[in-house]
Amino acid sequence: MAAVIKLSRYINALHSINHTATNALLFANGFTLFHLNSSKWYVGIWYKQFPEIFVWVANRESPLENSSGVLTISPDGDLILLNGTRGVVWSSKSSGRVQGSVAQLLESGNLVLQRKDNNTQTYIWQSFDFPSDTLLPGMKMGWNLSAGINRYLTSWKDDTDPSPGDITYRIDNLGMPQFVLRKGSEKIFRTGPWNGIRFSGIRTVSNTVFKPIFIYDNEEYMYEFTDNSFITRLIVTPSGLVRRLALNKGDSSWTTLHSSQNDQCDDYGRCGANGICKISNRQFCECLHGFVPKSQSEWGILDWSIRCVRRIPLNCQRGEGFVKLRSVKLPDLLQFSLNKSMSLKQCESECLKNCYCIAYANSDIRKGGSGCFMWFGDLIDIREFSENNEQDVIYIRMPASEVRQSKKTRLVLILVISSVSGVLILGFLIWCLTQNSRRKRGFETKDEDIDLPMFNLVTITTATENFSVTNIIGEGGFGIVYKRFDIVMGISRGILYLHLDSRLRIIHRDLKTSNILLDSNLNPKISDFGLARIFGEDQTENKTKQVVGT
Template identity: 35%
Template sequence: MGGIPVHLHYRTTTFSRTLFFFLTSFLFLSFSPTKTSSVDTITASQSLAADQILVSSNDVFKLGFFSLDNISWYLGIWYKNIPETTYVWVANRDTPLKNINSSSSAVALRIGDRGNHLVIVRDGGGSNSAAAPVLWSSNWTTAANPTSPVAQLLDSGNLVIREAGNKQSIFWQSFDFPTDTLLPDAKLGWDLKSGLNKYLTSWKSITDPSTGDYTFKLNYRGFPECFLESREEVTYRSGPWNGIRFSGVPEMKSTQRIDFTFMFNNHEVYYAYHVNNTRSLISRLTLNSTGSLQRMTWIEDTQTWSLFWYAPKDQCDSYRECGPYGICDTNSSPVCNCTLGFTPKNPQAWGLREGSEGCVPQTALDCTTDGFLTMKGMKLPDSTSAYVDKTMTLKECHVACKSNCSCTAFSSANISNGAAGCVMWTDSLLVDMRHYVDGGQDMYVRLAASDLANYEELAFADDSEEKSPSLALVAGVSAVSGILLLVLAACFIWKRKRIRSMLGGQAQKKGTQERTQDMLINEAVVSSNKRDHSCESSNNDELDLPLFHLNSIAQATNNFSDENKIGQGGFGCVYKGMLEEGLEIAVKRLSKNSGQGMEEFKNEVRFIVRLQHVNLVRLLGCCIEMDEKILIYEFMEHGSLDFILFDKLRSSILNWPRRFDIICGVARGLLYLHQDSRFRIIHRDLKASNVLLDGEMCPKISDFGMARMFSRDQVDASTRRVVGTYGYMSPEYAMDGLFSVKSDVFSFGVLLLEIISGKKNRGFYSTNNELNLLSHAWNLWKEGNGMELLDPSVGVSYSSQEVLRCIHVGLLCVQEHAEDRPVMSNVVLMLGSETTSMPHPRNPGFCLGRNNDTYSSSSMHDESCTVNQVTVTLLHGR
């Protein structure tokens, strides 16, 4: 018959089935999560199931499905060899999958039908089924229809779709659609041909990867620069790229390990960075859920992410902080100053350190006679509307700007090789300028000729057209200077005699020593025309703190009536007041019987007038008349934190998100004091009553009467006069008088645990006879019952993972030995990132228990008050 014998047909069929079984088993094992090191690609006929992962060829990144709560599932990319999972990309961040771990809800990732995008489908058992419902689909950037597309996860962290056998033919890539992380070699910016904008968007929270409130985008209009926005409102600006760095990021320097790139042409505008050796350095740029832009580097020795750089970091990073023609400078006090030749638009608000209205010209401009003032070390102003010409020289730029009556300023577009290119601001206000001591670049601002006569930094003063006027200016300035010197000398002699006369007359009424101190405050601390010669003012900085009259303060507080009293402590009373112009203020009136005397008062003025941060209370001015010593602050609508936190009725308004924001805000304020302020400041009295809350519950650290300043290379110090509050003092400080930044870290840890629990550390009692709140938290943590510490009044809307992370951070901060405690930069990092690994905490410091006789102080009657003076006696064996 010509047919195949029956026994031969049976053997052939059996062999085919056996071969098919082995082949399918091999393919399944290849995609099994237990053996993924060589699987980085899927083809158009394959899919990636929910329990499978792709791993890049050199084991750098993984791709797969993940969940943070076992309810919502996402497709994402994370590092393979970082112990704490660190996600760098999330595909379906706003369309999470639900309950995909059940067999009836199985899903799979595969290449879309057109071969130029990805889809997540309901996997009904056939991954190639065209009828499988699509649950999510990626965007695509090309209309090409490849013949043999494959999806591959690269060692760069980029997921690409390309033609099989051709690595250059990329039809789609995850780098074109970043989430909150910019990886090395990824581009942030615009593809002008396709109109694609690649930018970062924060997570909603550390446990919710959906689109958050913050974006970091590159604006290519004018002179391109990056903007950080909160709900489309600009909060921070990088400054334009000047050939070396962004104008507003002086720390940004290419090194042997990292190179920065900025491309600006007719096809694309983007910023990128390249790590030269990815095996020795892992770096990522992240926009976190609190609106902080952070560059993180992985430290192999400690197995933690380290915060290398972040923004915004201080008051001057806030967009338009000083308004039009205002210059922000953290090295001056106040931080806002007008451009030379300009004056505050609203002098009254400016005197109260509110500079957002900016400055206006002192003299009207005249196009024919105007000149240009050289301003050095500047962050260039907002350049969205600026004109750029890369071919001009700086001198040609000067001529062009001078001949254009609408041109308000100009600068070099590229400073990488001298000064090249031209950027001009025309018909626009100069906003968001900043001065740097080290960094920035030269810019030239148009001024009236009469105003230029007062300044020497003239732009291009050697030009022939300006030689003659400059000689006249020199002669004029010399004459004026001589007259001014004579006037100043006369004023100095008169002032000196007046002070001596006042001191002599007042010494008869009151002790000479106290009155001399009052005069020192008036003359050395408050007056804008005098210098502070204390050690804290070694740089001869002018304080320029507004001085209020006692009558105006008395009127604002209804003559310090009890109805206006909003607080009281060891220093005296605090009153609410209203100035004539309608500004609400808080008035801190030092009691004559207070243990906090002139030294603390001077300390408060010296420090807080120089400190500018959103999480530090603002000092508006002071008043020193007769026997009164008064400080005037911005008014905090919700008062001090302890007023709400430890009250059973009020504490319910502090839900968990608010408590977490307060924790993070205090941490950022303390980080500024320790690391980012002009001086390194040790607060020494951080506690709940010294954290104030404004109308939006934003926390602000207050009371710097006990603060001390460290030099940058100083580690610690000692004192025989221990100040602070029982329950918040670190063991080494309370027992031996040793204090450092780690002393403040201990106080912060106590405060953090109090915010979580709603209970005070001092005066804490429990049924288990714990010594204090710290021991209670420690025991709960060791037993795995950390959530029992949470205050029930926070309600039910909270992330248990976030709460436990905060408790973990708090216990790290209150460890007994100072060297074990983290610094505040690591604290901020640990609070803001769930992927940061943290060491296990050790025993907390339990010094200062219930025995109220451990130290003696006149203020022991109030457990929340400040210990004004405790003498430490060192005992030695005979």
């Protein structure tokens, strides 16, 4: 049950909260003093839980000087605010004068004026059509042509003064609607035009708190909850920000879900005419392809307000073409044309026919794209987004020489990539064939430089006749491998004796395999001492002066 004001009833500063707020679920309505150091009084709507947060103010342009005001219904059926001398300070100025009307504060926060016996949703007047600085769920923004109402938000002058400030947030309906944030007449932020799915300059953030719905045929914008347990609001701040807030019920605090200017590239026209803002770059402003700074010195000191100009002017001759920019916010609709029935190919052809056309794009990206935007003159407020998106695309017109250079560069790039890919594929095929050939030969090596090959079990089994004792690996004409080891050790012991343990040290100076003799038991005998020499204990070298034999 909503709070009701009838012709015979009224609210004033002393009885406002007790009289009108008891039946309202979420909001309260009445008089309040906005600041302790102020003597101004206002009629407003605020959250019952947060009395310091006002979502709507009636007389923001004409405050009361004291608390003697009265809010009531006039004999003509208007909702009016009277001062202490019963002068009209504010009026709903409803178009239809209906006697016996009543005012109600709905649970949505909408203050409505309707017939006393009216049970429908048709209102004579409603506060939702005249928002202050706050957009609540169910409120609409934009033009309602049938009612002649343009609904937009206006900030407070400052945090303690609800009178209209310099910041406005409204829909500009120039062909395709877009939201524009202004300070006075100067644009400070825009969302980009509506593309059938979203505004081209706004990245959709998935959430379970709210669901935005855009009604383009009536030029309205409204959003609704996907979960009615959440409390949200959208506000325009005196500092020039648009913020969407949600109530955190756990600690009764407000969390910012989204803000209009998330980075410097959201500032309107940050990179000047024919520039593009790339937040991922260190110097995030650069000229569009085919453009250069008009003043390189000023551009070098990060003064990006200096416009970019074409490197080579257009001459409207054959051979001109377009460069494709992906995942961008479309430029502002300053000098443009719109044809909603054209395809993208028709749009390109039409742009080439018009010597003043410098860019084109689809106006609607749904179902593969349709409609035709064409821009004439400078391109303002373009930004690039980090994610790659083939839907948000614009085509910039280039002179024939730039098109040829672009095609040449693209051809060289294709050739280089193709050549490198071909070499890699060929190398991979050769490697596969080599590996396959090695497997067929029965062995495989992991390192081609290794001296000793590695044999698999099948090869060893075949070579040993299934490990037969008659064909043991390591056994040859002189017995098993251990006998050879004994021969070597015998030779070593003999040499060691002659060099160290013999009474007379004898140095054998011609030790070789042919001088090693074996007896019938394969015991080694060292022979041919013809070059031997007897040394004393204290000698390390000597000269041979005579020939000696064995």
